[in-house]
Amino acid sequence: TKLNVGLLFGGCSGEHEVSISSARSIAQALTAEPNAQKYKLLPFYIGKDGGWRSPEIAQQVLSSGTAISVFEEKPNRWQFPAEVSAVDVWFPMLHGPNGEDGTVQGLLKLMQVPFVGSEVLGSSAGMDKIAMKMVFAQAGLPQVNYVAVTRSQVWSNACVFPKLCDEIESQLGYPCFVKPANLGSSVGISKVRTRAELEAALDNAASYDRRIIVEAGVVAREIECAVLGNEQPKASVVGEITFQSDFYDYETKYTVGEAEWFIPADLPPSVASEIQERAIQAFMALDCAGLARVDFFYVESTGEVLINEINTLPGFTATSMYPQMWVTSGIPYPELVDQLIQLALARHTK
Ligand code: ADP
Numbered sequence: 001t002k003l004n005v006g007l008l009f010g011g012c013s014g015e016h017e018v019s020i021s022s023a024r025s026i027a028q029a030l031t032a033e034p035n036a037q038k039y040k041l042l043p044f045y046i047g048k049d050g051g052w053r054s055p056e057i058a059q060q061v062l063s064s065g066t067a068i069s070v071f072e073e074k075p076n077r078w079q080f081p082a083e084v085s086a087v088d089v090w091f092p093m094l095h096g097p098n099g100e101d102g103t104v105q106g107l108l109k110l111m112q113v114p115f116v117g118s119e120v121l122g123s124s125a126g127m128d129k130i131a132m133k134m135v136f137a138q139a140g141l142p143q144v145n146y147v148a149v150t151r152s153q154v155w156s157n158a159c160v161f162p163k164l165c166d167e168i169e170s171q172l173g174y175p176c177f178v179k180p181a182n183l184g185s186s187v188g189i190s191k192v193r194t195r196a197e198l199e200a201a202l203d204n205a206a207s208y209d210r211r212i213i214v215e216a217g218v219v220a221r222e223i224e225c226a227v228l229g230n231e232q233p234k235a236s237v238v239g240e241i242t243f244q245s246d247f248y249d250y251e252t253k254y255t256v257g258e259a260e261w262f263i264p265a266d267l268p269p270s271v272a273s274e275i276q277e278r279a280i281q282a283f284m285a286l287d288c289a290g291l292a293r294v295d296f297f298y299v300e301s302t303g304e305v306l307i308n309e310i311n312t313l314p315g316f317t318a319t320s321m322y323p324q325m326w327v328t329s330g331i332p333y334p335e336l337v338d339q340l341i342q343l344a345l346a347r348h349t350k
């Protein structure tokens, strides 16, 4: 008998559309041979309103590739489509808040049904850039200097805010990067070079998140590594992203032709293997499971490798970095989908 795979996509985050694209590729891989012999696709679409929609509606979204933005009925967030009870294993493919951050993982865990990817701790600690950097520091992973800031500090009286900016300037200097702590796809991130830009960027980031991180800017090549596994995770070959824009911002990420990638990256073998080792260390330090893409800065002038971030549910279209790094490492896309489901089942039965 076939296993019902609950493909969960869409979601309440700025990365709703990206999630639909990722889910389309996964759906295709599940419904083609050889996976179609083992698995039955049971898709669920989470609307931008947070409501879970039936496989019938989800299938429409998968076929058209476009979000449904308005639903007649109000969502009942505590009532799920009846088909939810038939799911044998969940494949959440939600990016960003309300999906990659441990919230949905907690719900799936309470359902006592196995699911692909990290559990609550790995997901939430991986999403929050401040928590993530604290864990990386403890694990001895080199990274840029940073200052953690809260919204209340940014939106405080005229006495606290200038002191905060003084402290950031003296600790980090310019340029620095101001980021909401719990987002992705570069949403809300600014590169700042002056006091006025810093003040505006902090205010902007505070509109996205209670928690904000400011990091010293580095001039570096951007290298990514895919990790796959549970207790003994493996690292893929590493890949590089290049672009003309000032940094890898939202537009550069999602406009065709703005960024180019190279897999494997053209790096000295020792640097590549250092990155692979650190990627696995980062994965284990956060107690990740299944998959994660770990992103690095390689400062060519000094030879330094700095960890930038981990993404526990990275972009997963057939042409995305994570699957493509595995393709080059010898695991075709449909087999990767199969392995991830098997890893979810293996963790659940232990
Ligand atoms: P997201 O989770 O949204 O992808 P990142 O922390 O990866 O956020 O930042 C997005 C991009 O911004 C990076 O890929 C890089 O181009 C640039 N960037 C972020 N932090 C720094 C930094 N400290 N120094 C230089 N560039 C940075």
Ligand code: MG
Binding pocket: 183, 184, 185, 309, 310, 311
């Ligand atoms: Mg990220």
Ligand code: MG
Binding pocket: 185, 186, 295, 309
């Ligand atoms: Mg990133």
